[in-house]
Amino acid sequence: MNLPTISRPREPALFARAADRERYRVAPGGLTVVALDPGDGLTVVDIEGRQPAQLLAFDVDGRLALGGLGLVAAPGATFISSALARDGRETAHLRQGLARRGIDLCRLPEAASLWPEETPAGHRLRLTATEALLVILAAPGETSPVFSQFRASELRLLIERANPARVWTPPLPTPLGEVVDEFTINPGTARDYLVKAGQYIQILDVAGRQCSDFVAFDRRGLDAGREIDLDPTVTRTLNGNAYPGPGLFSKFFDRDLQPMLEVVRDTVGRHDTFALACTARYYESQGYFGHANCSSNISRALAGHGVGPRAGWPAINFFYNTGIDAHQQLTLDEPWSRPGDYVLLRAMTDLVCASSSCPDDIDPANGWQPTDIHIRVYSEKERFSIAMATRQTPDADPVLTRETGFHPDTSQLTGNFTDYRGWWLPTRFNGFGTIEEYHGCRERVAVMDLTALRKFEVLGPDAEALLNYCLTRDVRKLAIGQVVYSAMCYEHGGMLDDGTLLRLGQDAFRWICGEDYAGVWLREQAEKLGMKVWIKSATDQIHNIAVQGPLSRELLKQMIWTPGTQPKLEALGWFRFLVGRLDDYNGPPLMVSRTGYTGELGYEIWCHPDDAHGVWSRLWQLGEPMGLVPLGLEALDMLRIEAGLVFAGYEFCDQTDPFEAGIGFTVPLKSKDVDFIGRDALLRRKEHPQRKLVGLELQGNEPAAHGDCVHDGRAQIGVVTSATRSPLLGKNIALCRLAVDYCEPGTRVEIGKVDGHQKRIEAIVVAPIFFDPEKTRVRA
Structure with missing residues (x-):
């Protein structure tokens, strides 16, 4: 007898919907406060390993109660008290909350230390509360020099409730600041509320995957008898986006084209402004007569403000996951929002909202x-x-977009920033512009903030063995002080990422790449193999700028001091690095690598974020007389396409192997005689190639774009991966992944525009390196 098929999808992002389980994050060098009831279990997890953990616990009267978790104080465990003494808005809110609980912040005792050093990744300790407690957890960490590899990493807290509520929803996140008003809206209801100009509205999805329709009216307009409401169509048109997001295009506009609200934060990034709020007619058409609907609820909520009812409200559908596909169909699926996700808006005028x-x-x-x-x-x-x-994995805690150590300086030169993998980076600079920035790099020297690159410390006696197994390059051949460019592949040969590997010591490496998940992947492989190795995230503690161009060496040799054990800046070889200081023996510690992403002679400077301003200021003091320019992402794209340098999500993805991506040189299948992830698949793919990365020179002045189809007659034979107008060559160029039968230089193909067939741009296949194919400049 066959049983019915049951849907049991794996939904890691909805972990917080488990009634008896809660999860929290302790940031590196930070604190987290949780409340426990008698019988509750608290598990503390060291995600990356080698991370100390300290804990303080207080009873309902504010007295120290470590015994309520079976712990005792450890001599010298004072990180929590010192952290609470720091300046800062978040710390001030935390102190106020603790003071309200009767905790004497002036006499904080020593904390319990949860485990000794050298804990492996994933190490955990489970504690059980014997009484009601307020618990402070800390992940101690101090400022460390850029060449050090012992950095603070996050802890994860898991709470198992002994008596979960019968009707349960996840606990609300801690307020972001001073709350003027708050309320919960139950399913099938709506609520009106007033917001003054300058105030902030946080719309929280409590349990995840729940839509909320939002409308707003100009309050002064209503007082004058005019209904001036937020208009989705105007908003889309003026922003050029389906939905405004934090950054340059962040405004919601009213029907008079005036800004009404600004999106300050958005932890989801996928919402709907295409359709109406749900209506009675929608449910009636499906056979559900009398079903509650948002449009009727909103009409009732706004009636007291003199707003007339509407059968369907053109609302902003927060968290609603719809889109318009290539066939002009309006699609619908479950929301992307997770428990606790939110949108934070700032009112630009007095509003009546629902x-x-x-x-x-x-x-x-x-x-x-x-x-x-x-x-x-x-x-x-x-x-x-x-x-x-951003999140490393679907079930990871969200990390908000950060500002780099160089942001205070770059923001003085431009307001054009974009969220690049969780960091605000400039796209272009006022007073310069993309073309001037490009020429400044090609002809003189340019500086660019590249802090968004992910950095991972790989430490321990098995570090070399792990990296040799996870990377395509032969890591055994890498000398201390040397850098190598490599691919990182999955078992099927598709690329996880590319990056550069630095060897700082016999058993100490630094992997620099673009993908946050690379650190998780390395830890997973180490655990499978039972290796003694630690992978520590270092992106927050190492910020970096690229100094690129023909004059980069002349500029940097004036400001980089190195000890006798390190090469001087002017003697540093290609794909080598040095450890030095800014200006002299007593200057801030730095690392400088002779690497870059422009095809020019160039270097990258790596420093602690606290030293970023000093490095930037000194660079400009010495570089301005030499014609130094700032470099944004738009100009960098021109430079790297001309140099044939690949970019994740464009030239490669997990369906593309290194040969198809044009970096087959990173896979030494003949000389690397040990196994590595993806080796068998890459052997097959190399023997039977289907596609290859080539360059295209376009005829005429019309450009191509990423994703454009490439044709031979009716048949599509390739796709444009990147394209730009080359200022140096004076023509439009593109990188293209093309069927191997058409890759001979001089082959003529056509790039499809409009629907791919109604309009074609002729192009000629060339080598995928348009500028300095012999790399004489970068090797200079």
């Missing part, structure tokens, strides 16, 4: 399970960083 919690339970719009929406209004006195959120 928000709903959508009742839709007849399709995937709310994950088939409508839940609560929570609204918080914050004081206009608060200041919040502009941010989106």
Whole structure:
């Protein structure tokens, strides 16, 4: 007898929907506060290994109660008390909350130390509370020099509740600041509220995958008898985006084309402004008569403000996952939002608002399970960083967009920033512009913030063996002080990432790449193999700028001091690095590598974020007389395409092997005589290639774009991966992944525009390196 098929999808992002389980993050060098009831279990996890953990616990009267978790104080464990003494808005809020609980912050005792040093990645300790406790957890960490590899990393806290609530929703996140008003909207209801100019609105998805429709009216307009409401069509048109996000195009506009709200933070990044809020007619058409709907609920909520009812409201559908596909169909699926995700908006004028919690339970719009929406209004006195959120894995805690150590200086030169893999980086600079920045790099010297590159310390006696297994290059041949460029592949041969590997010592390496998940991947492989090795994230503690161009050596040799054990800057070889200091023996510690992403002679400077301003200032002091220019992402794209340098998500992805991506030289299948991940697949792929990376020179002045199809007659034979107008060559060029039968230089192909067939641009196949193919400049 066959049983019915049951849907049990793996949904790691919805871990917080488990009624008896909660999860929290302790940031490197930070603190987290949690409350425990008698019988609750607290598990502390050292994610990356070699991370100390300290804990303080207090009873309901504010007295020290480490015994309530079976712990005792450790001599010298004072990180929590010193961290609470720091300046900062978040620390001030934390101190205020602790003081309200009766905790004497002036006499904080020594904390318990949870484990000794040398803990492996994933090490965990489980504690059980015997009484009601307020617990402070810390991941101690101090400032470390750039050449050090012992850095603080995050801890994870898991709470198992002994008595979970019968009707349960995840706990609300801690408020971001001073709350003026807050309330919960239950599924199938809506609520009106007033917001003053400058105040902030936080719309929280409590349990995840729940839509909330939002409308807003100019309050002064309503007082004058005019309904001036937020208009999705105007907003899309003026922003050039389906939905405004934090950054340059962040405004919601009203029907008079005036800015009404600014998006300050968004931890989801996928919402809907295409369709109406759900209506009675929608449910009636599906056979559900009398079903609650957001449009009717919003009309009732706004009636008291003199707003007329509407059968369907053109609302902003926060968290609603719809889109318009290539066939002009409006698609719908479950929301991307996870428990605790939110959008933070700033009112630009006095507003009357209404928000709903959508009742839709007849399709995937709310994950088939409508839940609560929570609204918080914050004081206009608060200041919040502009941010989106990134996660290493679907179940990872969100990390908001960060500012690099160089941001205070770059922001003086431009307001054009984009969220690049979780960091704000400049796209172009005022007073310069993309073309001037490009020529400045080709002819003189340019500086660019590249802090968004991910850095991972790989340490321990098995470090070389792990990296040799996970990278395509032969790491055994890498000398101390040397850098090598490599690919990192999955078992099927598709690329996880590319990057550079530095050898700092016999058993100490630094992997620099673009993909956050690379660190997780390395730890997973080390665990499978039972290796003694630690992979520590270092991106937050190592910030870097690239100094590129023919005059880069002349500039840097004036400011980089090196001891006798290190090469001088002017003697540093290609793909080598040095450890030195800024200006002299007592200057801030630096590392300088002779690497870059422009095809020019160039270097990268690596420093602690606290030293970033000093490095930037000194660079400009010496470089301005030499014609130094800042370099944004737009100009960098021109430079790297001309040099034939590949970019993740464009030239390669997990469906592309290194040979197809044009970096087959990183896979020494003949000389590397040991196994590595993807070796067998890469042997097959090399023997039977299907596609190859080539260059295209376009005829005429019309450009190509990433994703354009490439044709031979009717048949598509390739795709454009990157394209630009080359200022130096005076023509449009492109990198293209092309069927191997068409890769002979001089072959004529056509790039499809419009629908791929109605318009074609002729192009000629050339080598994928348009500028200095012999790399004489970069080797100079």
